[in-house]
Amino acid sequence: MNSAEAFAAIALAAVACDGSLGRDEAHALRAQLEYRSLYSSSSEADMGDLFDQLLHRLRDQGVSGLVDEALPVLTLPQQQSALAVAAHLAHADRTVTEQESAFLESLSKQMALPEGEAASILVAIEALNRDSLDA
Secondary structure (H helix, E strand, O other), rough: OOOOHHHHHHHHHHHHHHOOHHHHHHHHHHHHHHHOOOOOOHHHHHHHHHHHHHHHHHHHHHHEEEEEEEEHHHOOHHHHHHHHHHHHOOOOOOOOOOOHHHHHHHHHOOOOOOOHHHHHHHHHHHHHHOOOOHH
Protein backbone atom coordinates (compact mmCIF):
# COMPACT_ATOMS: atom_id res chain seq x y z
CA MET A 1 0.00 0.00 0.00
CA ASN A 2 1.38 3.42 -0.90
CA SER A 3 0.59 6.73 0.81
CA ALA A 4 -2.20 7.66 -1.63
CA GLU A 5 -3.89 4.32 -1.05
CA ALA A 6 -3.33 4.54 2.71
CA PHE A 7 -4.77 8.05 3.02
CA ALA A 8 -7.83 7.09 0.97
CA ALA A 9 -8.17 3.90 3.04
CA ILE A 10 -8.48 5.91 6.27
CA ALA A 11 -11.08 8.15 4.65
CA LEU A 12 -13.03 5.16 3.34
CA ALA A 13 -12.87 3.46 6.74
CA ALA A 14 -14.33 6.59 8.32
CA VAL A 15 -17.40 6.51 6.10
CA ALA A 16 -17.76 2.71 6.24
CA CYS A 17 -17.34 2.26 10.00
CA ASP A 18 -21.06 2.55 10.72
CA GLY A 19 -22.04 0.01 8.06
CA SER A 20 -23.60 2.47 5.65
CA LEU A 21 -22.38 4.82 2.96
CA GLY A 22 -24.90 7.56 2.28
CA ARG A 23 -24.92 9.99 -0.61
CA ASP A 24 -23.67 12.88 1.54
CA GLU A 25 -20.78 10.77 2.82
CA ALA A 26 -19.81 9.51 -0.64
CA HIS A 27 -19.87 13.06 -2.00
CA ALA A 28 -17.82 14.33 0.94
CA LEU A 29 -15.32 11.49 0.53
CA ARG A 30 -14.74 12.35 -3.10
CA ALA A 31 -14.54 16.08 -2.38
CA GLN A 32 -12.01 15.54 0.41
CA LEU A 33 -9.69 13.61 -1.88
CA GLU A 34 -9.95 15.06 -5.36
CA TYR A 35 -8.11 18.32 -4.68
CA ARG A 36 -5.32 16.86 -2.55
CA SER A 37 -1.90 16.63 -4.16
CA LEU A 38 -1.83 12.84 -3.81
CA TYR A 39 -4.79 12.59 -6.20
CA SER A 40 -4.72 15.77 -8.30
CA SER A 41 -3.24 14.00 -11.32
CA SER A 42 -5.50 10.95 -11.02
CA SER A 43 -8.10 10.36 -13.70
CA GLU A 44 -11.66 9.25 -13.00
CA ALA A 45 -10.60 5.74 -13.96
CA ASP A 46 -7.61 5.87 -11.59
CA MET A 47 -9.83 6.95 -8.71
CA GLY A 48 -12.36 4.26 -9.59
CA ASP A 49 -9.62 1.62 -9.57
CA LEU A 50 -8.30 2.94 -6.25
CA PHE A 51 -11.69 2.63 -4.59
CA ASP A 52 -12.37 -0.76 -6.16
CA GLN A 53 -9.11 -2.02 -4.61
CA LEU A 54 -9.87 -0.41 -1.26
CA LEU A 55 -13.43 -1.74 -1.17
CA HIS A 56 -12.08 -5.23 -1.86
CA ARG A 57 -9.62 -4.86 1.04
CA LEU A 58 -12.41 -3.50 3.23
CA ARG A 59 -14.57 -6.55 2.50
CA ASP A 60 -11.65 -8.91 3.19
CA GLN A 61 -10.12 -7.21 6.24
CA GLY A 62 -12.90 -5.11 7.70
CA VAL A 63 -12.52 -1.52 8.86
CA SER A 64 -9.90 -2.25 11.52
CA GLY A 65 -7.80 -4.37 9.16
CA LEU A 66 -7.85 -1.64 6.55
CA VAL A 67 -6.75 0.94 9.13
CA ASP A 68 -4.07 -1.38 10.50
CA GLU A 69 -2.62 -1.76 7.02
CA ALA A 70 -2.83 1.95 6.16
CA LEU A 71 -1.54 3.75 9.26
CA PRO A 72 2.09 2.58 9.18
CA VAL A 73 2.43 3.89 5.61
CA LEU A 74 1.46 7.46 6.54
CA THR A 75 3.90 10.09 7.77
CA LEU A 76 3.06 12.09 10.90
CA PRO A 77 1.67 15.06 8.88
CA GLN A 78 -0.34 12.63 6.74
CA GLN A 79 -1.74 11.00 9.89
CA GLN A 80 -2.77 14.43 11.20
CA SER A 81 -4.57 15.19 7.95
CA ALA A 82 -6.09 11.72 7.74
CA LEU A 83 -7.58 12.10 11.22
CA ALA A 84 -8.98 15.52 10.35
CA VAL A 85 -10.49 14.19 7.12
CA ALA A 86 -11.92 11.15 8.92
CA ALA A 87 -13.55 13.41 11.51
CA HIS A 88 -14.89 15.72 8.82
CA LEU A 89 -16.34 12.74 6.95
CA ALA A 90 -18.00 11.47 10.13
CA HIS A 91 -19.85 14.79 10.20
CA ALA A 92 -20.72 14.71 6.47
CA ASP A 93 -24.27 13.47 6.99
CA ARG A 94 -24.76 15.90 9.91
CA THR A 95 -25.03 13.02 12.39
CA VAL A 96 -22.13 11.34 14.18
CA THR A 97 -23.16 7.84 15.19
CA GLU A 98 -21.82 5.89 18.15
CA GLN A 99 -19.89 3.72 15.69
CA GLU A 100 -18.29 6.78 14.09
CA SER A 101 -17.35 8.21 17.48
CA ALA A 102 -15.83 4.88 18.50
CA PHE A 103 -13.95 4.68 15.20
CA LEU A 104 -12.48 8.17 15.64
CA GLU A 105 -11.47 7.38 19.21
CA SER A 106 -9.79 4.14 18.16
CA LEU A 107 -8.09 5.79 15.19
CA SER A 108 -6.80 8.57 17.45
CA LYS A 109 -5.26 6.05 19.83
CA GLN A 110 -3.57 4.11 17.02
CA MET A 111 -1.87 7.17 15.55
CA ALA A 112 1.64 8.23 16.49
CA LEU A 113 0.57 11.80 17.25
CA PRO A 114 1.94 13.82 20.16
CA GLU A 115 -0.05 13.69 23.41
CA GLY A 116 -3.33 15.60 23.13
CA GLU A 117 -2.96 16.43 19.45
CA ALA A 118 -5.54 13.91 18.22
CA ALA A 119 -8.11 15.24 20.70
CA SER A 120 -7.40 18.80 19.56
CA ILE A 121 -7.93 17.83 15.93
CA LEU A 122 -11.25 16.15 16.74
CA VAL A 123 -12.48 19.13 18.77
CA ALA A 124 -11.54 21.55 15.97
CA ILE A 125 -13.34 19.49 13.31
CA GLU A 126 -16.41 19.18 15.55
CA ALA A 127 -16.44 22.96 15.98
CA LEU A 128 -16.04 23.45 12.24
CA ASN A 129 -19.05 21.24 11.55
CA ARG A 130 -21.29 22.53 14.33
CA ASP A 131 -24.21 24.54 13.08
CA SER A 132 -24.17 27.28 15.66
CA LEU A 133 -27.10 28.95 13.95
CA ASP A 134 -29.39 26.19 15.31
CA ALA A 135 -28.57 27.08 18.90
